Amino acid sequence: MNNPNSLSGTIYNPGTHKFEMQRVVIRLLALRAGIGKTWRFLGAPVLFSVVIFAALLLLTPEQASRSAIFTLEAVLNILPFILLSVGIAAALKASNADQMVARAFAGRPVKAIALASVFGALSPFCSCGVIPLVAGLLAAGVPIAPVLAFCIASPIMDPEMFVLTAAGLGMEFALVKTFAAVVMGLFTGYLTLLISKSGALDGSLKAIAKPSCSAVKCTNKSVDTRPVWRFWRQADRLRTFWNETGNAGWFLGRWLAFAFVLESLMIAYLPGETVIAWLGDGNPLAIPLAVIVGVPAYLNGYAAIPLVSGLIDLGMSPATGLSFMLAGSVTSIPAAIAVWTIARPRLFGLYLIMAASGALLSGLAYSSWIEIV
Numbered sequence: 001m002n003n004p005n006s007l008s009g010t011i012y013n014p015g016t017h018k019f020e021m022q023r024v025v026i027r028l029l030a031l032r033a034g035i036g037k038t039w040r041f042l043g044a045p046v047l048f049s050v051v052i053f054a055a056l057l058l059l060t061p062e063q064a065s066r067s068a069i070f071t072l073e074a075v076l077n078i079l080p081f082i083l084l085s086v087g088i089a090a091a092l093k094a095s096n097a098d099q100m101v102a103r104a105f106a107g108r109p110v111k112a113i114a115l116a117s118v119f120g121a122l123s124p125f126c127s128c129g130v131i132p133l134v135a136g137l138l139a140a141g142v143p144i145a146p147v148l149a150f151c152i153a154s155p156i157m158d159p160e161m162f163v164l165t166a167a168g169l170g171m172e173f174a175l176v177k178t179f180a181a182v183v184m185g186l187f188t189g190y191l192t193l194l195i196s197k198s199g200a201l202d203g204s205l206k207a208i209a210k211p212s213c214s215a216v217k218c219t220n221k222s223v224d225t226r227p228v229w230r231f232w233r234q235a236d237r238l239r240t241f242w243n244e245t246g247n248a249g250w251f252l253g254r255w256l257a258f259a260f261v262l263e264s265l266m267i268a269y270l271p272g273e274t275v276i277a278w279l280g281d282g283n284p285l286a287i288p289l290a291v292i293v294g295v296p297a298y299l300n301g302y303a304a305i306p307l308v309s310g311l312i313d314l315g316m317s318p319a320t321g322l323s324f325m326l327a328g329s330v331t332s333i334p335a336a337i338a339v340w341t342i343a344r345p346r347l348f349g350l351y352l353i354m355a356a357s358g359a360l361l362s363g364l365a366y367s368s369w370i371e372i373v
Contacts, residue, residue: 045258052261067264074260075253082252089135090244094237097227109143109193116146117185120153121178135248135342138205144196144347149189152354155335156181156326168305173318176366180326184358192350204347252341259337286320287363291356294327319370323363330355 056064091097134147157165157178166174195201231237308321329335331352339351 043254045254049258049261052265063265063268066268067261070264070267071257071260074263075257078256082249082256086245086249086252089137089248090241091231092137093139093244094231094241095227095229096231097229109145110190112143112146113149113186113189113193116150117153117182117189120150120185121157121181123154123158138342143193144201144204145189145193148192148347148351148354149185151339151351152188152330152358153181153185155332156184156329164305168309169312169318169321173322176369177322177325180322180358180362180366184326184330184354184362187358187361188351188354191354195350201347201350204344206342206344252338255337255341262337263332286317287323287367288360290320290324290363291327291360294324294331294359317367317370319363319367322366323359326362327356327359330359 053064053068056067134151138144138147162174162178165177192201228234228237231241308316308325312318312321336348336352340348343351
């Protein structure tokens with residue numbers, strides 16, 4: 001007679017079967033944990049880039065090659081700024097100097113906003129390369145208002161762009177654009193300061209930019225915040241430096257590479273000439289339309305100089321060109337994604353609103369100035 005616990009001649013042991021089921025569950029959980037860890041390490045930008053390139057290879061291999069070359073060249077061009085800004089941010093953290101900067105800004109938001117706006121318009125940092133430094137200052141407790149003012153002013157103008165703009169569009173246009181960068185930074189900073197006092201921006205920073213100390217600790221004079229400039233002589237501080245460098249560099253590098261992939265597709269399938277060819281001087285809505293078009297479609301500040309110059313020669317108002325360049329500079333794909341890496345949706349939305357509003361008001365003001373002069 002067959003044993004009731006026998007299956008096909010094999011003795012069935014309930015304890016063994018339960019143990020095997022536990023092993024399967026453990027393996028599935030380990031697989032899930034491994035997938036989750038890989039996802040966190042690579043992140044959405046890397047995986048989305050892989051999907052984009054896979055689709056391009058299947059549909060248009062030539063564009064896949066062009067996008068890969070464009071992305072590589074763009075990353076290499078901005079790499080020195082990334083390394084410099086990441087190094088500065090990591091050094092501030094390791095040396096404790098970030099707390100000193102935070103204390104300097106904490107009690108003087110009005111002055112800090114003014115300095116951030118001017119420095120942002122004149123500094124050689126683009127909005128992409130300065131994000132690690134910005135994240136480090138935010139983590140040290142620097143208020144959002146001056147940081148957002150800097151993020152608005154920084155991509156609009158820098159010394160190299162000033163020279164190229166003056167050469168391509170005239171000294172007056174370059175000066176107006178520089179002045180507009182400072183004013184947009186001030187406008188954004190002070191309005192953000194008012195909004196932040198209401199508590200509407202509480203919790204609007206992502207983990208990489210959240211304050212690493214409490215407001216009391218960051219501003220309390222009884223806490224020792226003296227910087228240790230030769231931080232490399234202390235093993236723990238040197239370890240902090242390399243950890244911060246690696247984390248910030250990998251975090252920013254992934255997002256910027258993804259931004260440049262998207263930018264390559266914009267260049268290929270949405271040429272700037274086609275986008276703004278209908279923004280002629282005779283259209284009374286040219287300036288608002290320039291802002292509307294410039295916010296989602298603009299690509300590169302340097303490439304826009306000869307484009308806008310040619311369109312002005314064909315009859316477009318310089319004020320319309322200014323609005324397009326201002327809106328696009330702040331909301332170009334690399335600049336916007338750089339801000340997205342540290343800001344949650346409501347703060348990012350405020351960033352876009354400030355960019356569009358500032359560009360519109362600047363264009364209207366410049367148009368009035370041209371009519372008066």
